[in-house]
Amino acid sequence: VASFVSRLACFFRHTMAPQDKVASADEPVSQSSKKPEDTDLSEEDAEKKAEIELLVERVQDTDLEIQKKALEMIKSELREATGTMTTVPRPLKFIKPHYETLKTAFAAMAVGENKVAMADIMALLAMSFSKDEEARESLQFKLQGTVSGLHDWGHQFVRTLAGELWKEWQHRLSQDDPLPVDDLEPMVQEAVAFHMEHHGEPEAVDLLMEIDRLPDILNHVNERAAPRVGRYLVACAEFLPEPEDNDVLKVAVNVYRNAGMWPDAMRVAAKMGDPEEAQKVFDDAPGGLIKQQLALSGASMNINLYTEDADLQDLLGNDKLSGWYAHLAKDLEVSEPKTVEDVTKADSSKNVIRNSHRNNLATTFTNAFLNVGHGSDKLLLVDEDSTRKWIHQHKDEGILSAAASLGVLHQWNPDEGLNALDTLLSANDDNVVAGALLGIGLCCSNTSSPVDAPKALLGRTIRDPNSSIKQKVCATMGLGMAFCASDRSDISDLLADVVGDEHSSAELFGMSALSIGAIHCGTANADAVEHIINGFHSREESALNNTMSRFAALGLGLIYMGRQDDCEVVREMVQALPDCVRDYALMTIDTCAYAGTGNVVHVQKLMHICAEKRGSDSDDDGEEGSTGEGAGNAKGAAKGPNPSSSRSSRTLDFSAAKKDSDDAPATGKLDKAAEQAVAAIGLSLCVMGESVGSEMSWRLIEALLQYGDVVLKRAVPGAVALMYASNPEPKVLDMLSRLSHDTDQATAMSAVLGLGIVACGTNNSRCAQILRQQAQFFVKDASSSFVVRVAQGLLHAGRGLVTLSPQRSDRLVLSRRAIVGLTVMSHAAMDLNGTMLGSKHYILYWLAAALQPRMLFTLGEDLEPLQTTVRVGQAVDVTGQAGKPRTITGFQTHTTPVVLAWEQRAELATDEFITPASVLEGAVILQPNPDAEAEGADLNKSKA
DSSP: OHHHHHHHHHHHHHHHSOOOOOOOSSSOOOSTTSOGGGGGSOHHHHHHHHHHHHHHHHHTOSOHHHHHHHHHHHHHHHHHHHHOOSSOOHHHHHHGGGHHHHHHHHHHSOSSHHHHHHHHHHHHHHHHHOSOGGGOHHHHHHHTSOSSOGGGGOHHHHHHHHHHHHHHHHHHHTSSSOOOOTTTHHHHHHHHHHHHHTTOHHHHHHHHHHTTOGGGGGGTOOTTTHHHHHHHHHHHHTTSOTTHHHHHHHHHHHHHHHTTOHHHHHHHHHHHTOHHHHHHHHHHSOSTHHHHHHHHHHHHTTOOOOOSOHHHHHHHTTTTHHHHHHHHHHHTTOOSOOOHHHHHOOOTTSSOOTTOHHHHHHHHHHHHHHTTTTSOOSSSSSSHHHHHHHHTTSOTHHHHHHHHHHHHHTTTOHHHHHHHHHGGGGOSOHHHHHHHHHHHHHHTTTOOOTTOHHHHHHHHHHHOTTSOHHHHHHHHHHHHHHTTTOOOHHHHHHHHHHHHOTTSOHHHHHHHHHHHHHHTTTSOOHHHHHHHHHHHHTSOHHHHSSHHHHHHHHHHHHHTTTOGGGGHHHHHHHTTSOHHHHHHHHHHHHHHHTTTTOOHHHHHHHHHHHHSOOOTTSOHHHHHTOOOSSGGGHHHHHHSOOTTTOGGGGOOOHHHHHHOOTTOOOOHHHHHHHHHHHHHHHHHHHHTTOHHHHHHHHHHHHHHHHHSOHHHHHHHHHHHHHHTTTOOOHHHHHHHHHHTTOSSHHHHHHHHHHHHHHTTTTOOHHHHHHHHHHHHHTTTOHHHHHHHHHHHHHHTGGGGTEEOOOEETTTTEEOHHHHHHHHHHHHHGGGTTTTTTTTOGGGGHHHHHTOEEOEEEEEOTTSSBOOOEEEEEEEOOOTTOSSOOOSEEEEEEEESSEEOOTTEEEEESSSSEEOSOSSOOEEEEOEEOHHHHHHHHHHHHHHO
């Protein structure tokens, strides 16, 4: 307290004391003429203060030599002061009262060498003492001084000057008659060079971005700074609108290309969604291991690259993916086939509907997802007769799905898959042949070959006038899966005749248009759009008012996936479509066009659409059966059936759904709320792959559950599954588990299916427990049990070695193939009775086509498996951090091959090998590290 009182008294003494006249420099300072505040200064401080006052007076001298010497001494004092900035430097402290005096002296000083030197000093003083930020005094003084030598005053001075530079630049160009900025250009380049030299890459990028001169950064980037500059540019692009984001990404591509970081350049080109830029990177890259690694990375990210090299074509076509996948399963000891009972933990002696067609169909799908890509199981591939016996334990479309499951079991392995399906193509049963055609597309998905076997086999069926509707439907779906995101115009031309045939069924029209959209996903191909639009116009309005025709609208949306404003032309074309499909198509195109962009304005637009009230007649029956999560749903919960009173009250009416024909009109309720349901799905599509956007959208989705109507809630599980595919966060599992007990049957079943998608391929124990509880609850209900069993198959998909997540290359790039499968399922889940719980359950195979192994597989220079130790841990964002920070945390050391979870990242644990790849994911080529060998040789020599 005493110390505080003493300091307070000192403060009032300093502030209230009169300002005495400064003594002349020629006269000695007597004790009586000292200022009152001088009594608190130490002898050293008083001496320094007198020295500064003397220098200020000498600067105002008329003698130029005296001025020059005084300026040199002031500059020396200030430079020494800025060198040790632990406290307020004494020269700055004592020169502050004289700032206005120095400004007046500078204005009166004649043009010459001394004024230039004083301008440099005044620029530094203005940084600390200027009271008007808008005046930008530091820059104004510096413009009259020397442009070079910014490093003399330190990092903070350059940062302040850079801030004033871009403000002045923008101010001049914003005038009605823009002012020239030529005088600012040299100083901008000097500031950028200083930042780049002193590890201030983010500041350099920010300055050039503010003045729209970002390409100039290429003149200052070297190999040391390229990784930091590239990472920062990619991070900045996330917060910029179109087309500025692509402009920044293009600069990042050039930064990586100039530094010889070809895999990083390929990753950024893939994020841009520019196939021409990606092809240019691939063509310009040097041959050998780098080009091979680019081919492997391009195949993983679904980039369409072209080359005449046969070996590179095999790598681009994932020709060896199946073999590496089998090696991974063998190394992790999961190559032994698993049965459905192994994952469902079902007790066949208790309350199971045995040998029913619905139970067999559920087993087929569960077995297919469980053993996807392994080419072996204990159900269909036991011996030669097992396939035929099991297929004929189904009926109608169940036979079709059972036959198609062979394609899933042989996924990524066209050679064995086509051999297994060849015998089914000659069967007498129409469903068996149709299933085999669909299986051909499945086993060839995510692979390519110059032979083009899917085109030859499936195209023949489409052109054959004697082919049945089922065969054509499965053939068109097979083409869509086999050539998904390939942008093959010859395949879409093959489907154009089917889409434009006015006599084709709604199912055939919908699946054909959907396949065209899948093939040209994200390309904005005008010819593909014309095919689908012509198909709509060739049909009567009554033929379009059904669920299957809505998949044709989804095909239009897929063509403009992530293209944002490019969809304006097709929107005008859709305006001429019939009312029953126009609004649905417009909303689908809008939501797909902004997929993965994180566009905040679009998110707000979708939320407004979801918040609109549809009226009391929107879904009266549904409101009574919904268990809301807020007070607004109390009435529905009171009127809805009690799930604890009778399990049969939760039963979905499968028989009624099955009676619906392909061309049956959609219900009015679906028409009324379809726009809001699609908007909810679009909300997740927009923020997909963005961590901050996903967190913010999670709160919006919770609001939809609390205040939305029943039909809107039915779309929420599909939206959540889109956002968190193969990423089972606890909060997501809690929400879907809660919704799976909703008294609205459609909401509950969508939530169960969402659990399978969210935990797909993870073997998540918590999700497994939830699904086992659901299986016991629905044990006597064949339809509800079917959905639970499918979700269990997805949970253990590929025996825990695959993923549905669309994010590739360290979550930088979105796979269009995976987005197609997830989006199709989300739209199908809006009408479960009309799709997968009816006779269209084969739509589930769109998920199988989107699956991808989630592995890190290391290869030698001969492209043979090579084991090495890697660290696998939680990924850490190091953008903008100085030095060489750790990119992972909480890591464990493993020997390759390893399985990577959604949030994990891997790095080499030793210096024994180096890799041209920038991200250790998928197939990675290693080569011996020559530096490590040299170090080892030197160490051995020193020991000797």
